[in-house]
Amino acid sequence: MKKRRLLTILGTLAGGGSLALGTGAFTTVSADRTVSIAVADDAYAFLRLNERGSGERSEIDGGTLKFNIPGDDEDQYPSGNPTDPDGLGTDSVYRFGEDAAHDQSGLFAVRNQGTQPVEVYSTQDSTAGVPTVTMFDVDSGDLLTENSPSAPLGVGAGPLVCGLEIDTHGVPIQDEAYDIELTINAVATDGD
């Protein structure tokens, strides 16, 4: 009954005034709604990236994960008899599955704090004249690439414990460290 009454009133308005108000139709709706997006540190973001172990080959710096090879504290390890290396050899493939202290497995870890299972892999935009860096799954030893990503990492599961493989073939020796941007990708496995 109430509904019918409302329709009648609207009908009267429509007849007398404009045709804007038909039965239950709307001509224009305009609604203000809020979008708020926070930028979180890697530890709290939807894709959690965390350092593992001591030695600062991996470290959270200013909220984001970064890598230094050799580590900033490499000169402290092995404890009591540090080796203090200058860098990687040329024309070589190195794998770093742990930080310099070897006190925890993995160099870094990936955890899914989003809402969908994701496949994880790394890419590198430019490898010209710089070492090639690829992440790998420390448990399986598998390189994680776009064509061969991790198994689906469930929401809240994990973490996926990772290391870095670094290929220095054709890369010249130099005093200055190479500055490389590695992209860690996490892509939902279903299209939904």
Next chain:
Amino acid sequence: MKRRQLLLGVASVAGTGGLLGTGAFTAVSADRTVSVQVATDDQALLALEPTDGPNGEYATLEGGQLAIDLSSSNPTDAGGTGVNARAETTIEDVFAVENRGTQPVEVTLDPYFFDDGGDFVCVYPGSQSDAVVGNGSTGLEPVTLGVGDREQYDVFAAVALGASSLGGTVTVTADATN
């Protein structure tokens, strides 16, 4: 006698001007009831609601109003409280707009883009994702929704380093196409 004369006078005035009919008035004030039901966004004629999919978690209906909230006030079940810095994040199918009126409408979001010194966030219809995250950069078109039609919207955030938060108020407009 006097009275009859007056009536005649009135009659002639009415005949000339025509403005004052019998029972004319200068002002009337009458109260009538208009019953308008205001519904929550998900029940409204233009329905705005989180999707049923997993990424509906990033939208809320707090106080009956749709909000897109990627922050610590709406953490994911897994504990995520924001997008990563130095990262591009694409979240598909966060919320939906559905036309539950009786005419086709064109839906636009304004603004659909928030920029803060190069860090930005974009809210866009999933059917036009190529215009935002694809190779084309054609700009967004209004979404035409027939009666009962529904469009799901995506969110894209690109954060270089600077911003700690992004966003603002989006005006959702639906205009009847005829």
